[in-house]
Amino acid sequence: MIRLSGRFRSALIIGLQGIRARKTRTLLSMISLFLGVLAVVVVQTGASIAERARLADVELTEGIDGTTVLELNPTPEAAKIVVDTLDGSTGATALVSVAATIGEPGVTAVNPGGSPFDEDWGAPQDCTPDGVCTARPAGQAIDLQISAMTSDVREFRPFRHRSGEWLDFTTIPALAPRLVLNEEAARGFAEHRVPAELHIPGATSNITPQFIGVVDDGNTSPTAYARLDELNNWLSAEGVVDPNGGNGVQVMLAPGNPVAQVLTAKLRGIGVDTYARTINSRKDMQDELKLFRLIFLAMAALVLLIGVAGILNVGLATVGERVEEFALRRAVGTPRSLLAGIVLAETLLTGLLTAAAAIGLSAAGLKALSALFGDQQPFLRDVQFPWEAGVAGIIAGLIAGILGGFVPALRAAGIPIATVMRA
Amino acid sequence: MSPLIELTGVSKILKGQQEPRTILDGVDLEVNAGRSIAIVGRSGSGKSTLLSVLGLFDRADEGTYRLDGQDITRLPERRAAKLRSSHFGFVFQRFFLLKHLTAAQNVSMALVNGQGWLPRRNRRAQVMAALDQVGIAHLARNKPPRMSGGEQQRVAIARALVRNPKILLADEPTGALDTETGTSVIDSLLAATGRGCGLVLVTHDRDHAARMDRTLDLVDGVLTERVPA
Ligand SMILES: Nc1ncnc2c1ncn2[C@@H]1O[C@H](COP(=O)(O)OP(=O)(O)OP(=O)(O)O)[C@@H](O)[C@H]1O
Numbered sequence A: 001m002i003r004l005s006g007r008f009r010s011a012l013i014i015g016l017q018g019i020r021a022r023k024t025r026t027l028l029s030m031i032s033l034f035l036g037v038l039a040v041v042v043v044q045t046g047a048s049i050a051e052r053a054r055l056a057d058v059e060l061t062e063g064i065d066g067t068t069v070l071e072l073n074p075t076p077e078a079a080k081i082v083v084d085t086l087d088g089s090t091g092a093t094a095l096v097s098v099a100a101t102i103g104e105p106g107v108t109a110v111n112p113g114g115s116p117f118d119e120d121w122g123a124p125q126d127c128t129p130d131g132v133c134t135a136r137p138a139g140q141a142i143d144l145q146i147s148a149m150t151s152d153v154r155e156f157r158p159f160r161h162r163s164g165e166w167l168d169f170t171t172i173p174a175l176a177p178r179l180v181l182n183e184e185a186a187r188g189f190a191e192h193r194v195p196a197e198l199h200i201p202g203a204t205s206n207i208t209p210q211f212i213g214v215v216d217d218g219n220t221s222p223t224a225y226a227r228l229d230e231l232n233n234w235l236s237a238e239g240v241v242d243p244n245g246g247n248g249v250q251v252m253l254a255p256g257n258p259v260a261q262v263l264t265a266k267l268r269g270i271g272v273d274t275y276a277r278t279i280n281s282r283k284d285m286q287d288e289l290k291l292f293r294l295i296f297l298a299m300a301a302l303v304l305l306i307g308v309a310g311i312l313n314v315g316l317a318t319v320g321e322r323v324e325e326f327a328l329r330r331a332v333g334t335p336r337s338l339l340a341g342i343v344l345a346e347t348l349l350t351g352l353l354t355a356a357a358a359i360g361l362s363a364a365g366l367k368a369l370s371a372l373f374g375d376q377q378p379f380l381r382d383v384q385f386p387w388e389a390g391v392a393g394i395i396a397g398l399i400a401g402i403l404g405g406f407v408p409a410l411r412a413a414g415i416p417i418a419t420v421m422r423a
Numbered sequence B: 001m002s003p004l005i006e007l008t009g010v011s012k013i014l015k016g017q018q019e020p021r022t023i024l025d026g027v028d029l030e031v032n033a034g035r036s037i038a039i040v041g042r043s044g045s046g047k048s049t050l051l052s053v054l055g056l057f058d059r060a061d062e063g064t065y066r067l068d069g070q071d072i073t074r075l076p077e078r079r080a081a082k083l084r085s086s087h088f089g090f091v092f093q094r095f096f097l098l099k100h101l102t103a104a105q106n107v108s109m110a111l112v113n114g115q116g117w118l119p120r121r122n123r124r125a126q127v128m129a130a131l132d133q134v135g136i137a138h139l140a141r142n143k144p145p146r147m148s149g150g151e152q153q154r155v156a157i158a159r160a161l162v163r164n165p166k167i168l169l170a171d172e173p174t175g176a177l178d179t180e181t182g183t184s185v186i187d188s189l190l191a192a193t194g195r196g197c198g199l200v201l202v203t204h205d206r207d208h209a210a211r212m213d214r215t216l217d218l219v220d221g222v223l224t225e226r227v228p229a
């Protein structure tokens, strides 16, 4: 061990001396290698950032991998069975989606149909039974989805806290439903002044909601989250479910939760079919992204290979020029392996230097991009340079150093010592 | 006392594309501690080849090579490298100094062997001692391009001496120097024999050869003692 490390150290020091003595050569090697290493680093950076951004949101919108999701046709009886079955059980949440409007009644909302605020889907129409339709007048109202839950959904969808509080499921249901907005809804309420009055189709009276917090749920349409029992205070469980409105009832269950079977059986008893699936989005997406990453990395590897050819070229020329030095080193007792080590150390150090330069440039570039476009592109907002890209760059530099230094190292080790006598 | 080096019947046969050529033909040679040998001969007579066999750069095709009484005729390269660094010092006609290193760094180059470097402090002391032996300790920090030929050859001698070798092999060390400088270089080499080092000097210069204890003549690969006239 001591022997090896001593040798390693000498190879590094002598290699460094060689690099310092031939700065131009080293620079040329670095230039030829730079684009390849840079390509690897950039591909890794892009892939890591894309993966992080997409994977982070997929858990928020779809649920964490392994979660079982039961979807069912929303009938009032089914809703009641779901609520009764889940009551008090852990590892299971039912979500009932309700279309709602907050603001002036009977007008066209600023985002008709609960669309994102920048999109215009046209005004909805009210139709009489005999087919006469009239558009509602425009007014100060916001359409949104309310997701009413039987228990905390964050067990399955880890929303990011933004401000205020999250719903407290341990207290007695409040009379006025408390709502937690997602970021898009919060933006809508910040940009548009609307009366604080909540309308839900099918409900006879309106009520003033309390906004208690904002979360990031990965959803780009305005959505609010509420306790189902608080909505029920004011709207019966059956009333929440509107079979014509297409509102969904979704049950999320932890892996292996036996409630799933009980619930399915009960629902089948009243003739309601359920559709069960297990969330696997993160893994699916990872596989898909991995493929893309491999394709891009293969292209980067090609560029890197051209760089290796460059470093090899410079390395061979250098060995040819240093025949006497290597012969002399052998004459004074430097073993061939150390000689090869010196040449390899030089190219490895060159590769590492190049990697450092490429990583530095990428990190600086990313910072600049983030500063310039962070406002417009949320995925560029406070991005960190991903460590995977740094590791990939260093590995690329090392591999290029080994590939580019291997043949010159063999040549150097094979130089006959007697060269010094015939020079 | 047994000789440091004992060659018996050593031949070197070159097998090129043409028919084999005998470069060294049954050479017998003894090198003793503290003694000096001059080898003279025409160009192409095989002097450098003999030195490269002696210095373990190359192997003999016939005959035996004993170093310190041990037969090392067939030695694996790794052990040969070790012996080169522990037993031998080399000086050549050209100095082979690395331009980008200082005199001291050039000398300490010989302190690298299979085990890596000596500890830094010992290294420095040894390098300075070697430079001092050849009288150029004051040039330790200079780089070769800014030294005279004689000074450069002394750095090369210091590099050969730094490991306290048992045998010094010098191949025309004065060939590129004027007479006066050459004489002082021979002085430095002879001084090493005073410390118990064996010296083999290949030279074309009769005066230098005459200062050695023995002079051997190499004619077409055959080594003969030159009888003092
Ligand atoms: N690698 C080799 N390939 C072909 N011939 C060689 C080789 N090495 C040596 N020779 C031949 O061997 C002979 C002896 O060479 P050597 O260098 O030992 O001569 P020398 O006595 O040192 O000559 P000089 O005084 O000119 O240095 C020469 O004829 C040379 O051409």
Ligand SMILES: [Mg+2]
Binding pocket: A421, B047, B048, B049, B171
């Ligand atoms: Mg010669």
